[in-house]
Amino acid sequence: MKNPSELAKEFMAKGRADSCSVIDMHGHLGPYQGIYFPNASPEDMMRTMDRAGVKMIVSSSHASLIDPKRGNRLMAEVIKRYPDRFRGYWCINPNYYKRMDEDIREFSEKEGFVGFKFLSDYHKYPITGPKYEPALKHADENKLLILMHTWGGSPYDSPSMVSTLAEKYPNVTFLMGHSGYGDWEKSIQVAIAHINVYLELCSAYRVNGLLEWMVQDAGSRKILFGTDLPWFDPHYGIGCILFSKIRDEDRHNILHRNAEKLLRL
Amino acid sequence: MEFFDCNVCFGAMMVPPPRIAENVQALIEEMDFCGIKEGLVRHAAQRDDSPVVGNELLSEEVRGFGRLHGTWAILPHQTGELGSPEEFMEGMKAHNIRALWAFPAEHKYLMTRTALGPLYDLIIERHIPLFISITESCGGISGWYLIEQILSESSDLTLVVTDHGSWGQDRFFRPLMEKYENLYLDTSRYELDGGIKAFCDKYGPDRLLFGTGFPEMNMGGALLTLAQADITTREREAIAAGNLKRLLGRVRL
Numbered sequence A: 001m002k003n004p005s006e007l008a009k010e011f012m013a014k015g016r017a018d019s020c021s022v023i024d025m026h027g028h029l030g031p032y033q034g035i036y037f038p039n040a041s042p043e044d045m046m047r048t049m050d051r052a053g054v055k056m057i058v059s060s061s062h063a064s065l066i067d068p069k070r071g072n073r074l075m076a077e078v079i080k081r082y083p084d085r086f087r088g089y090w091c092i093n094p095n096y097y098k099r100m101d102e103d104i105r106e107f108s109e110k111e112g113f114v115g116f117k118f119l120s121d122y123h124k125y126p127i128t129g130p131k132y133e134p135a136l137k138h139a140d141e142n143k144l145l146i147l148m149h150t151w152g153g154s155p156y157d158s159p160s161m162v163s164t165l166a167e168k169y170p171n172v173t174f175l176m177g178h179s180g181y182g183d184w185e186k187s188i189q190v191a192i193a194h195i196n197v198y199l200e201l202c203s204a205y206r207v208n209g210l211l212e213w214m215v216q217d218a219g220s221r222k223i224l225f226g227t228d229l230p231w232f233d234p235h236y237g238i239g240c241i242l243f244s245k246i247r248d249e250d251r252h253n254i255l256h257r258n259a260e261k262l263l264r265l
Numbered sequence B: 001m002e003f004f005d006c007n008v009c010f011g012a013m014m015v016p017p018p019r020i021a022e023n024v025q026a027l028i029e030e031m032d033f034c035g036i037k038e039g040l041v042r043h044a045a046q047r048d049d050s051p052v053v054g055n056e057l058l059s060e061e062v063r064g065f066g067r068l069h070g071t072w073a074i075l076p077h078q079t080g081e082l083g084s085p086e087e088f089m090e091g092m093k094a095h096n097i098r099a100l101w102a103f104p105a106e107h108k109y110l111m112t113r114t115a116l117g118p119l120y121d122l123i124i125e126r127h128i129p130l131f132i133s134i135t136e137s138c139g140g141i142s143g144w145y146l147i148e149q150i151l152s153e154s155s156d157l158t159l160v161v162t163d164h165g166s167w168g169q170d171r172f173f174r175p176l177m178e179k180y181e182n183l184y185l186d187t188s189r190y191e192l193d194g195g196i197k198a199f200c201d202k203y204g205p206d207r208l209l210f211g212t213g214f215p216e217m218n219m220g221g222a223l224l225t226l227a228q229a230d231i232t233t234r235e236r237e238a239i240a241a242g243n244l245k246r247l248l249g250r251v252r253l
Helices: A006-014 A042-052 A062-066 A068-081 A094-109 A130-141 A159-168 A184-193 A210-217 A234-242 A248-263 B024-034 B044-048 B051-062 B085-095 B113-125 B140-153 B170-179 B195-203 B219-227 B233-249
Strands: A022-027 A054-059 A086-092 A113-118 A145-151 A173-181 A197-200 B004-010 B038-043 B068-070 B100-102 B130-133 B159-162 B183-186
Touching: A006 A234, A006 A248, A006 B219, A022 A042, A022 A173, A022 A234, A022 A248, A042 A054, A042 A234, A054 A248, A062 A068, A062 A086, A068 A086, A068 A094, A068 A113, A086 A094, A086 A145, A094 A130, A113 A130, A130 A145, A145 A159, A159 A173, A159 A184, A159 A197, A173 A184, A184 A197, A184 A210, A234 A248, A234 B219, B004 B024, B004 B159, B004 B233, B024 B038, B024 B068, B024 B219, B038 B044, B038 B051, B038 B233, B044 B051, B051 B068, B085 B113, B140 B159, B140 B170, B170 B183, B170 B195, B219 B233
Parallel strands: A022 A054, A054 A086, A086 A113, A113 A145, A145 A173, A173 A197, B004 B038, B038 B068, B100 B130, B130 B159, B159 B183
Antiparallel strands: none
């Protein structure tokens, strides 16, 4: 192997690196409709995380994507049980708009949640729509993170729509889940233009040559690692980062340093 | 650990990812960077241009590169573009081509015996593996119906399904694995956490082939996933190179 990366050598040999405890900023939890998961319980997920040297994951339970009331409470229980390994995103489903105030109140009372999760492509409601406003205002007032599923060309959560929100809510830190998959040029532009927008790599990491482009134009300080665990083996995403033609310094930023800063670890 | 990539491509593409390997030398540099020893390769023109053009380009470009093993793309013989099935086989023998690819959606043909029966018979007789990307053939439920249709008509065909996608597709392929013993999968998109281990625990490692899906996919993903999968060394070695060597070794041109 001619890859000169010390991190790549260590991960290939041991599956993890002593100097690089990874933080996964895009996780889930529990079973889901369209997929078989061998490792969906929090305990199984932690075993996977241990094997790949992932010290912490920030998750929204799959149940919360459908029924926030039930699913967010489930996530809260897992965080309470494993506070050193799990943080949470409180999922906002705009289709249950009438109980959103109550939802946000409950969120404020729970420990371990770093902000909100929007899944607009699946909820079929645009991130710029008025039903998201209570959550966005609360996040802005409290300087929270919001992880959004973002997809190129989507009428619900395209990179351009993230740009609109980043302008309007400057105190929110927006994590563009999947980096606006497919519309790479626009996603990178949005991350460059807005100090409060990050590119989150889940699934995007696999696109050959993309990471080099992101690092070159947006810089490795604007990129975060995520896996959708229990969907994707962290080794898959880490492998893509290790075998992209970037420096180990950039790999450290992406795999843990940026997340440590955002999570104040 | 020796890695033999069953799913790797070079050459200019119609819609390329941000980085490709435009020629054989660039591909070898990518493989060296990742520590991948051998590749079962195709040229992008075989899909994006035409098998008539691409098969020839592939053969010319890999000649003399012992680490690269060429593949050809098929078409139904009725249009005569690649000659009769017998002539096509003669060409394969002349160029030492030991595996084939089908791109039925892009090239617009049916994979029934009506269209491909005589070719299938020769492929089966000579133990030549046929590769098909589930993504290229519509993906998801339609793609897997196609795989079942091919195998229900020609169960002796050695069929390798690649790129099976990130929405873990075990519910689709496990019933087919249990029914058709000549069905193989590549690992280029076996991203599912614990997927390779769960597969090996149930079916053994012998029908998984290491593939990267380069250049669409970064080589490192499939590489580190297999290198660190929670399986035995024997299982890992079989998937990394042994199974593909066995398949290619039994081809009789």
